[in-house]
Amino acid sequence: MDFDLVVIGAGPGGYVAAIRAAQLGLKVAIVERDKLGGICLNWGCIPTKALLKSAEAFETLGHLEDYGLRAEKVSFDLDAVVARSRKVAGQLNAGVAFLMKKNKITVIEGEARLEAGAPSPVVRVALKAGGERILKAANVILATGARARTLPDLGLVPDGERVWSYREAMVPDRVPTSLLVVGSGAIGIEFASFYKALGSEVTVIEALPRILPVEDEEVSAAAQKAFEARGIAFRTGASVRRLAPSGKSVELTVEAGGVTEVLKAEVAIVAVGIVGNVEGLGLEALGVTIEKTHVVTDSHGATGVPGLWAIGDLAGPPWLAHKASHEGVHCVEHIAGQKPSGLTAPIPGCTYASPQIASVGLTEAQAKARGLEVKVGRFPLRANGKAIAAGHTEGFIKTVFDAATGALVGAHMIGADVTEMIQGYALAMTLEATEADLFATVFPHPTISEGMHEAALDAFGWALHT
Structure with a gap:
């Protein structure tokens, strides 16, 4: 060898x-x-x-x-x-x-x-x-x-000019005046957030009923509301029929609820999976x-x-x-013949838009679908001292516990810098922490991470600051 x-x-x-x-x-x-x-x-x-x-x-x-x-x-x-x-x-x-x-x-x-x-x-x-x-x-x-996945039959194929993949979107020669983003997963939402910040008129198209479909439903709803407040438009439950160049722009034909609509923009970004x-x-x-x-x-x-x-x-x-x-x-x-560790460790997911989204473990719906009786806690960042001082009060933290065992089975966040906090819950789940362990953990003050403590307490009716 x-x-x-x-x-x-x-x-x-x-x-x-x-x-x-x-x-x-x-x-x-x-x-x-x-x-x-x-x-x-x-x-x-x-x-x-x-x-x-x-x-x-x-x-x-x-x-x-x-x-x-x-x-x-x-x-x-x-x-x-x-x-x-x-x-x-x-x-x-x-x-x-x-x-x-x-x-x-x-x-x-x-x-x-x-x-x-x-x-x-x-x-x-x-x-x-x-x-x-x-x-x-x-x-x-x-x-x-x-x-990146392409769908040639629908015209969802990057051409480097009017239709971009993530590669073209990362090295643009201009900021499009108007932009269509096909797909509302993490990649699509991050590019929508980036180009909106630089002045593009952005519309996101999603075939499923809600954006960020892998996230908890409450987080998806809050994210769409926050992005709409920034001026990003959405078409959910919208099936793409055809994307085609039209002069110096593109035309995207979508169908939602039996109604066909033609959307026009200078550029389209294709983010429909891999x-x-x-x-x-x-x-x-x-x-x-x-x-x-x-x-x-x-x-x-x-x-x-x-x-x-x-x-x-x-x-x-x-x-x-x-x-x-x-x-x-x-x-x-x-x-190598060792006993590997962490075979079933939970895998966090993060979306680095504005606001950020982070999650680990089961959504509330997934936990219920598995037959678990759950206790759910929520803590709004508008009630957190550090968030108020920093001017970042948008968003919340949500916890999902197994009511029978007290085990933390899922956690979901939306807000400023939540991608830096989700690892705390991931560690807790890896160590099989219960609500008692999280209750006993001392969180530093003032930090936004205190909201993680409050969200755990709230699941059992013990929140201190709401």
Whole structure:
């Protein structure tokens, strides 16, 4: 064997798996056809947050008088905003390269394809620099990620001019005067929030009855109300019939409640989900099971083909970078013969719009659907001292407890910086905390996180400040 482990794909799942394997003493190679860090570091999680931070700062400048401050001739430089985002991505790409070198991981740039072999498939790499390299390893982990879904029959295919994917939306040459966003998941909502802050007239189209459909219903409703207050328009329960360029604009035909409507805008962003990168790897010939563009695995990442594993977006939802990293560590520890930790740890989800949304565990509806008798707590941020002082009173925190055991089974937040707080509830759930544990936890004052304590207390009728 050339290596103990070959990882295909250097996104947050692949490179973290490679690092953990190296820490455990395995000889590791990682194959990447584009850039270290994958979509997340280069075109997703990180650079979008840089864009959103610029938008947040610019939006705050428009409300300085609320804080007793003044500024004149406030404006933005779009090229500089985009350049900062790309610089952040470049810095993190270089950081991953450093980590590969530090952990003595062999980095191979090229396109990988699998062929039958023993004890695991052989990896044949068409090198970016030319030529080919064949790698043999005891184990191979697939971490090839996913890409944006397109729907050609409906015209939902980016053309780089009037119809954008997330890539074009992250490096715009202009701020569109009007914008249609097709899809109201986290990606669609974040771009809607960004472009609205910079002055676009934004309309979001969602096929399901409510926006952010994976979130708790109360949070979805509050989010739509908050976004509408900022001037973002929505069409929910709206089926897309056709998106087509029309001169210097686009026309989107949608149908809702039996009524057909044609929406026009300068640009449309397509954010209708993702599909796994399963093509060109030779998976079918190996007998790998693929369902709805994702590789089917067991709870450890095993594909059913000896020595072949799959993690991250390729292996199905939730399509989150931290889920991919967690799966990578778990898979490698299992391969190394250790007892992996955190197999069933809850996975938080975050949307970095304005306001932010964060959640972990079951929604209230999901808990009831599982037959649980629940106790639900809510705490409005308008009753929190730090939120009032900071001028961020929009939103609330919601908890869902199993009434029979007192276990926290879900938590949901909307408001300023809630993405930085949700991990507290995730930790509580991982440690199987009950309401008594949360009641006994001391939260620092004054912080918005005190609302987490109050939301737990409220579920049992003991809230102190409402």
